[in-house]
Structures are given as C-alpha cells and as structure tokens.
Amino acid sequence: MRIAVLRERRPGERRVALLPEQIPQLLEAGVDVSVESDAGAEVGASDEAYRAAGAEVGEDVLEDVNAVLSVQPINLSTARRLSEGTVTISFLPTAEEGPLVRRLRERQITSFSMDLVPRTSRAQPMDAMSSQSMVAGYRGAIVAAERLPRFFPMFMTSAGTVRPAKVLVLGAGVAGLQAIATARRLGAVVQAYDVRRSSAEEIASLGAKFVEVDLPPLEGEGGYAREMTEERSTRQRELLAPHVADADVLITTASVPGRQAPLLVTAEMVAGMRPGSVVVDLAADQGGNVAGSIPGQELSVDGVLVWGGSNVASQLPRPASELYAHNVVNLFLLMVRAGDLHLDFDDDILAAACVTHAGRITHRPTLELLGEVG
Template sequence: MKIGIPKERREGERRVAASPETIKRYKAIGLEPVVERGAGQGAAIPDDAFAAAGAILADTAAVWQSDIVLKVQRPIDEEMGFLRQGQILIGALDPYMNKDQVEAYARAGISAFAMELLPRTTRAQAMDVLSSQANLAGYKALVDAMAEYPRVLPMMMTAAGTVTPAKVFIVGAGVAGLQAIATAKRMGAVVTATDVRPAAKEEIESLGGKFVGFIPEGAATKGGYARPLTPEEQKKQQEIVAEHLRAQDIVVTTAQVPGRKAPRIITAAMVAGMKPGSILFDMAAESGGNIEGAEPGKTVETENGVKIIGAKNLVSRIAPAATVLYAKNLLNFLQLLIDPKTKELKVDTQDELIKGTLLTQSGSVVHDAFKPAA
C-alpha cells in the first residue's frame, strides 16, 4: 500500500505529516511512502532527507493517489478534488468547525479520521496530537510573550541595584498551560496560575507555581476538559482573576474546549486595570479568544499601554520540533489500522481509538457527533 504525504497548503502552515524517522518505520511495516516534493521545506526537512529514508518523491496528483493520505490540517478545496473512493485520510481535520466538509468526505467515499477526536485514555497518549502540539505551543507562547515584555523575567542583583522578577500568570493548566508554567519558572519569573479542574491545583504546585482561584464542584468533564461554568461561578472566577491581574506583568491564557467557542475570561475592563507595559498572550484567539480585544495573528496595544497578542497557528512557527512529534503521533495511530500479520488494512471499529476518530466510512458519516439528524 502507498502512503501519501502532501505538502501543506493552508496559509502559514509549515509542518508536514511525516519525518524521515517515520518514513523508515512505514517502510519497515510494509508501506510505500510517497512524499510531495517540497513538503518538508517549512519544517527544515529537505527532499533528500525523505528520499534517503526510503520515500518516493512525487508531484501533488501522484501523492493523492495513495491508499492512505496523512495531513496536518484538513484539505483545501483543490485537494478535496483528489479524494477517491476507498481512500483513507488521517489528520487534524477540525470537524466541529467544518461539518460541511465531513459530509463531503462521506460523499467522496473515503474513511476520514480526525485525530483531535482521539479519546483521552492512557493507551492513546502516544497518538495524542492535541497534547503533543499543545505542549510545544505553551512553550512558544511564553517565549513570544517574553520577547514583547520590555523588562526581564528573572531577579538580577547587580552592583547598580536589584531588578525584581517578573510576575507571570497562566490561565488554564492543561498541557499548554503547564508547559508555560514550567518555562516561566525556568526563566526565573514568579509564577501563578488558575484553572477550575480539580487536578489543576496539585499540577500547578508541582511545577513551582502558586494556585489562584477556586475549583467548582464537578468542574471537569469525562474527557478531562473544564465544563462551562454557571453564571454565578463565572462571576466569582472573574472577580478573582480581575484582582490578581492588576499586579501581573505577563499573562498567558490557554482555555479552549473542542467544539465550542473559547470562554471569555479577561474583559476589556480587566485589561484597563493592568500596569503599562504588561503583556497578554491569548492562545485561544483563533477560536473566539479568552481575552476581549485579542485578534489572531496580531498585537494590539491598548490606551493604557498593555499589549494583547493573539496567537495564530502558534505551533507552526516551531515546525521542525512540532513535525517530529506530530509525525510520530500519526505513525502510532496508523499502526492500529495495519494487520501485523498480513500487512493489510484492518479498520476495527470495535477499537475505541479507531471508533472515536472515524468520521466517515463507506459513503456515510459514522461518528455520533456528526451524524445527520434523523
């Protein structure tokens, strides 16, 4: 079977769905990798590296003729025309925000797997693209915020006097938030963080941060995400956050829930109460924003001298590292679809990981969250 790795064509996307290491692994399990020329350019992987690993270099059309196609982001309109019946498509397909495209996969007769729908289980950790990419994004968010900050993060004691450490506040202690906490601590900042999930307080403190806020009863969902807060809970959380923001130098917000608009946590009134020179970094800007006034891919400066940075495909800006992890996630998942004895495709819908990610099969939308209403 041929496995195709096209060049990503969405604006700003530099990652690629395979690495030379995973190409070697695909060859070892009996697959024939076909990589589009130039696919790895944005991730600092030259064509020669893919070829040396055993891949066939080809043009766009030839890559899309493969039995299995691996993608980072969902196909653009031009690529949708290449889909053919019986083909397998695997990638971060963003189905909640693109339900019409899910139906198009069904009409094309392909089996489409959305990696962000992977159940959050121990067995799935090696395939969890959300976690691997969020980990890097949390690091990059803190680094970018620090680059905009006009002072320094660590305490510095010199003959001329002492520079006090920056105060960094992380909103949301998921994978991205925890990495942002760890990065800020390594840089010498005084770090605080908040989250509404019960496990968050212990996780924050384990990294040297101080927990701020309160934890509502039953705040975490089965999938490990935070449930929507009640109006009363939202008010209490906002009061705590608003008071804490006044003394902060850098704030990174990470709160996102798949399939829903990002919760608004920091209002314009809260921003107005912050110190001049403070930096706000909104990692959820593309999904609605945690911070009022944040714009994806832009830096906005308020009247009181606070900068609001809106993330846009943040992890793509560290594509070489992100590609290594993403490609390995796909490799681990794809091995579930290959019979180890016959080396043939075997889509076992009784497997919870396969069932949880499978959007379409045999001309129908099969995922419960996207089936047309009866």
C-alpha cells in the same frame, strides 16, 4: 499499500505530517511512502532526505494511494480526486469543516481526525492535541518574555536588585503547564488558575502557586473542564481580576474541544493591568479567552500589549512536526496488519477518531453540528 504525505497549503501552516525519520518504520510495516515535493521545506527536511529514507518524491502523489497524511484537512478539490475507501488522517475540526465532511461522505472516504483521539493511557502516543498544545504553551511563554520590556528573572547586582516578573497563567491543561514550566525556567514568579481543582498539585510541582478562588471546581470527562454557566463565569472573572491586575504577564490557554473558548478576561480587566504588561491569548483561534484579542495580531490596549495566537504550534515547525509525525504514524499503524489496511472499529481509538466511513458520518456530534440528527 501506499500512503501519500502532502505539502501543506493553508496560509501560515509550516508543519509537515511525516519526517524522513519515520519512513523506515512504515517501510518495515510493509507500507510504501510517497511525499509531495517540498513537503518538508519549512522544517528543513529536503526532498533528498525523504528519498534517502526510502520514500518516493514527486509533484503528484495521489494516484493509487490507500491513505493520505496531512496536518491541516485536505481541501475539497483533493477530496474529489481520492478513490472510494481512501483513508485520510489530519486535524479535522468538524465545526469549521462542514462542506469538507459532506464531501468526504459523498466520496466514501474514511477520515480520521487527530482532534478526536481520546485522552486515554493507550492513546497517549497518538494524542496530537496534547503534543501540539505543549509546543504552543512553550511558545506562549517565549512570546511573552520577548515582548515584556523587562527581565523575567530576578537580578541582584551592585547597582541594586531587579525584581522578577510576575506571570499569571489561566488554564492548566497541557499548554498551560508548559507555559508555567517555561516561565519558571526563565526565572519568573508564576501563579496559575484552573477550574479543575485536581490541577493544583501539577501547578505546585512546577514551582508555581495555585490561585485559590471561592468557587466549586468543574471537573469534566477525559481530563477536560466542564462548561460553566454565565453566572459562574461572571463571578470567576470578578475573583480573578485582582490577580490579573497584579501580573506583568498574563497567558491564557483555556479551551473546550469543539466549542468556543471561554471568555476569562474582559476588556476592563486588561485595562486594569499596568502599562507595559503583556497578554498572550493562546486560545484566540477558538474565539479567545481575552476580550478583543485577534488571532495573528498584536494590539496595544491602554499601554498593554495583547498578542492573539494563531496556529501557534506551527510557529515552531520542526519540533511540532517531529511530535505530530510520531502521533500520526502511531495512529496509522493501528490500521495496518501484514502490510494491508485493516480498519477495526471495535478498537476504541479508531472508533472515536473516525469522522466518515463507507458513505456515513460516524461521529455523532458532527452529525448534530450539521443539523442531520434530531
């Protein structure tokens, strides 16, 4: 059996789906590896390093492959070249990739989305959404520290005391918790809020203060928050407004898989912050938690800098790739038995992560998104 690792072609994507370090594990499982030339260039993994690890490296690696590994979804032309029954593994946000999903179905390609790996104990080694969110949360705190025109930590000097920066984090999932931990390590005073009351203990364990608001919690399935009503959303913004106004740094991380990110902060709330404050919206790619944030852009709004995140994990390509590669290999090896491809859809992880198989779209929410289910 042979797998191909592709060079990423989407603008701004610097990660790679497999590093040389993982190749011996695949070879031991009876899987040959072909890597497209310069696939690891952005992370410092040379073609020579892949060859030394046991992979073949070339310009065209798609011939006679059983599976294709990538970070971003393959493009339509690549899908056209793959043989029936080929497996693809990548992030595959189906709400944005309708034409590709249909092409994969037409070509009878079996596609798995790292976005859909369930949040269960057994699936943790394959949970790329969490691993990449961790990278993004760390990066968000570093971006804020770089752009805030003052210190994060407190300094006591002979010239006087410099008070620490106040950081407010909205959303305490994986990205939010990493942003909290990083801001605390940098010495800031941190507060955080999440609609899930269960997150309060995790926030406190990192040395931050949980923001209490007079609203019922919204605990959802799989560790995610439930979607809130517009009435609840409006009231939540009203209650959070004083905390936002008092912050030197605001980092927002709230997202709902497969849906637009909730609006947590209005333009009026941003305008209420002190000049020189910094807002980092890690959900800008999903529609944004902050009104007016634009993915990949920095804006000045009444003296407040608003940074819109775009493919944030890719801004730290080496550690993000190390984590992602482990996730991908762990998922792929669920499909390998004695060096052959064996797709067991009784396995809850494979069943949940599969989007297309044998000429069908197997993921029901995707069928509904494409208007193919009544």
